[in-house]
Every structure is written in C-alpha cells, then in structure tokens.
Amino acid sequence: MEPITFASALANLSMMAPEIWQAVKETALMLSIGLGAALFVGGPLGIVLYLTQPGQLFAHRGFNAVLGWFVNLVRSFPFIILLVSLGPLTRILVGSTIGPVAAAVPLSFAAIPYFARLVEQTLREIPRGVIEAAEAMGASPLQIITKVLINEARAGLISSLTILTISFLSYSAVAGVVGGGGIGDLAIRYGYYRFQTDVMVGMVLLLVVIVQIIQFIGNRLASRLDKR
Template sequence: MLDTLIELLPEILKATGETLLMLAICLSAAILIGGALGLLVFLTSKGQSLERFRAFNLIANGVINVVRSFPFIILLVAISPFTRVIAGTSIGPLAASVPLSIAAIFYFARLIEQTLRDVPRGVIEAAEAMGASPLQIIRHVLLVEGRSGLILAVTVLAVSFLSYSAVAGVVGGGGIGDLAIRYGYYRFQTDVMLITIVLLVVLVQSIQFFGQWFARHVDKR
C-alpha cells in the first residue's frame, strides 16, 4: 500500500484539492443563500415577527421539502442541462459544484430554521418588547443566542456534503470519489480504495473535531 501511495501521491493530492474546492463552493453558497432562506422561513413562521408573510413561508417550505426529497445522485443527473449552462460542462469539480450547491442551499436552510427554533422564545419577546426591529433581533438575538447551534449546523453540512462530493465521482465529478471509482473499482485496486476511505475518514474527523471545539468555545451559556 505504501508503494501505491507514493506512486499515486500526485493524483491523491489533486483529488483532495478538487474535493476541497467542491466543498468550499457548496458551503459558501449554502451559508450565504441557504442561511438567508432558513432565516426567512423561521421569521415568517407562526408566532414570529414576520408571520404576516405566511404565503412565503408555505412556498419556501414546500420547495425545501421537494428538493431535499431528491436523492443526490438523481438530482445530479436531473439538472445536468442546467449544470452545462452554468459551468459550460457536466463533468469536473466545477460542474459537480452546481448540484452540490443547490442541494446544500436547501439542506442548510432547514438546518438553520431548526437551529433557530432552539433560541428561547422569551429572549425574542423581550427584544420585541424593547422595540427592536426584525434586523436587530436577527443580529443581536438570533445570531448571538444560536451561534453554537449554527456552528454545529455548518459542521453537519460540511460532513454531509463531503460525502456527497464523493458521490459526484460516479459521474466524473472529480475529487476523491472519482479517484476511488477509477482505481479502486474499475481497476480492482483495493489498496487505492482503502487509501481513499482513510483519507475521507481523516477529513470527516477533522471537520467534526474542529466544528465541535469551535461550538463549545463560543457557547457562553
């Protein structure tokens, strides 16, 4: 296995870089767009400050549920025409980042909504009683009180979509999954498959450890 590792080291480094690129793109899209969507879904839910926009809440919840019901491999194939329009191709890490980002946006939106529901309602009501605007409530109450849970939500998102990025290798998306398919599956090189498994485990454990440590660090309760 050591000889294989040395021989394929350039390929492994390239695949790892592609995986991290896909993860960075989809996480950025999820945090920016999915975070805002999840926040709006929470604020427009029953009993919250923007409850009057209930129609938006119903539509957004429906879209989130529909997209999240798609198995990722099916979503990846189903939106390949859209992927070609956005990325100019349907293969490679940039192309794989398109379906990854779409799935991550709606996945993270639901995580954000559920996380914000753990913020004590009394704290929100106290801020409203003092005349705080919805923007002030978001900035000084929801994001502050829910910061530990939000970090854990990002951690869950990163771990889940690291696995999804490996699935993208099945259709030529590049990354560690593609390396495992090309060498470990098609060429029956079990040692390469083991190397990719160990690499994925190390990445997952690193993300999980850092995410939990950071969440504990910012949790002042």
Template sequence: MFDNVIPLLPEIGISIVQTFLMVGIAIGAALLLGTPLGILLFLTSKGQLLERPILFRIISSVVNIVRSFPFLILLVALIPLTRVLIGTTIGPVAAAVPLSIAAIPYFARLVEQSLREVSRGVIEAAVAMGASTYQIIWKVLIVEARSGLTLGLTVLVVSFLSYSAMAGVVGGGGIGDLAIRFGYYRFQTDVMVVTVLLLVALVQIIQFTGNRLAHYLDKR
C-alpha cells in the same frame, strides 16, 4: 500492501484539492443563500415576527422537494443546467453546481431548527425594547443561536464531503473519482482503502473542530 498508492500520490493530492474546491463552493453557496432562507423560514412561521402562513408553506414545500431528491438523482437531473451555467459537466466546478443546489435547502433547515432553539423570552424582550427586525435577527437570533449554527454547519460540511465523493460517478473529480477510477475499475483495493481512510480522517477533523468551536461559542 500499498504498492499502487505510492505512484498515485500526486493524483491523490490533486483529488483532495478538487474535493475541497467542490465542498467549499457548495458551503459558500449554502452560507450565502441558505442562511437568509432559513431565517425567512423561521420568521414567517406561526407565531414569529413576520408570520406569513402562505409564504411559509410555499418556501417550506420548495425546500422539502429539493431535499427529497437522492443526491445521485439530483446530480444527473441537473446535468443540463450545469452545462448551461459552466459549459461542461466534467470537473469539480461543474460538480459544485448540484452540490450547491442541494446544500442551500439543507442548510436552510438547519438554520431554521437552530433559531427555534432560541428562547422566546429573549426575542420578546428585544421587541419590548423597540429593536427592529434587522436588529433582532443579527443581534439576538444569530448571536443566541451561534453554537447551534456552528454545529449545523459542521453537519453540512461532513454530509457534503460524502456527497462530493458521489460526484466521481459522473466525472466530477475529487477523492470519489479517484476511488472509482483506480480502486473500482482497476481493482486496486489498496487505493480504495486509502481513499476511505482519507475521508474518515477528514470527517474526524471537521467534526472535532466544529464541536470545539460550538462549545467555545456556547455561553449558556
């Protein structure tokens, strides 16, 4: 049944590495830029420490605009930017550019939602004790929301694992590219089945790990 798969085992291994590279770059960008963006969204919203209605609306609108793009359209629309930044539009590093741009606002919203679950009484207590905004962010908000942030990160990784498969449409490499080149164009159904099973297995492992870690970090 899997006669076409065995000769492709080295190719499958390379595709898995390419997928991890794409998703890893995107998740890194989301953590580095999406986390502070989400914190800023929370702090500038109504009733929070740095309430700035106009700034909040501007940032929120930009986040919503980027998130409203279907990923495949965003992937194609950012081809000129990818070419400028990377010098090519082919390969996992090139595909990581639109993935990163999509991941940053996506994770920012997840961060904002997690921070909104923190009890307002805890924040008010920290303010009453004279804690600075920096201390409130890192010693109160992040600590109290760490379980929710972990679950949010898990959702992000699972979602962008699926998004990375779409990168195969434009030659981005990875598991999706393998499925399209061999499973679709060459009608090798067994290759398509194996790639789907690989993605399912990866999602299960990531979700299980994220749930366990979030449960461990939840001290409530």
C-alpha cells in the same frame, strides 16, 4: 495478481501522491462552493423559514407553507438524480458539465435547502422571550436577526455547518459519476474499477481522517462559542 502487502500498498499510494493531492484539491473546491452556497443562500432561506412561522416576527402561514413545500421538494430528490437532471442548468451556469466546478452546481442545489432546514431548527431553540425583549427595546428586524438570532444560535449553527460539511463530503464522492473528481472519485476509479484495493482502502482512510478532523474542529468551536 500479486498479493497486497502493507509495503506494496504504501509504495503504490506514494507513487500516486500527485493524483491524490489533485483529488484532495478537487474535493476541497467542490465542498467550498457547495458550503458557500449553503451559507449565503441556505442560511438566509432558513432565517426566512423561521421568521415566517406562526407566532414569529413575520408570521405568514401561506408564504411559510409554500416555501417549506419547495424546500422539501428539492430535498426529496435522490442526489444522483439531481446530479444528472441538473446537467443542462449546469452547462448554462458553468459552461460544462464536467469537473469539480460543474459538480458543485448540484451539490449547492442539495446543500441550500438542507442547510436552510438546519438553520430553521437551530433558531427554534432561542427562547421567544429573548426576541420579545429585543422588540421591547426597539430593535429593528435586521438588528434582531444579526444581534439576537444569529448570535444566540451561533453554537448550534456551527454544529449544523459541521453536519452539513461531513454529509457533503460524502455526497461529493457521488459527483465523480459526472466527472467531478475528488477523493471519492479516485477511490472508485482506481480502487473499484481497476481492482486496486489498496488505493480504495487508502482513500477511505483519508476520508475517515478528514471527517474526524472536521468534527473535532466543529465541536471545539461550538463549545467555545456556547455560553448558555
């Protein structure tokens, strides 16, 4: 095997540009579906977790405990086990267990309870008195959720979403195991199994750059939205 030089690595990677671009698109697709599910299912779930806590608007100890237990249950699964054990469900939902859309199913499953907990925790930081003031003004529960809870916690919610995005960028690499594709998968197939170290290093560097960009955007957005 020839020694790797910077020039040879660069030539190699540029030759693979179409495949790399394909992998980036697959990763983006997996993440969008997973984060979408987290936002639209995990978000409301987190709000319900928060509102059913003792002392909150819809305090219900039993319901809260059962829901919390269920969330913990899904969160306990190692992701790779969730990935393979959800195969049959994925086949029903997507019609296949291979490809980025199929891999997005277990990703969503893991992302929903994760984001729900992040949302619950973020909402806890809102002072009780602010919610009480809205109640005293005659706000309905829906108005309290949309105008008080989400708006007051918006900076924290953006930070939570940033954390989630970065965690799941890394989870999505594992999805390559079931043919999910993506950047991480490319790194493993070419870099690890075919001993193309330059490809592996190149893909890891690409992920590093993507993570930095996501964190930068998340921080900027959160601090711009935070007026506290």
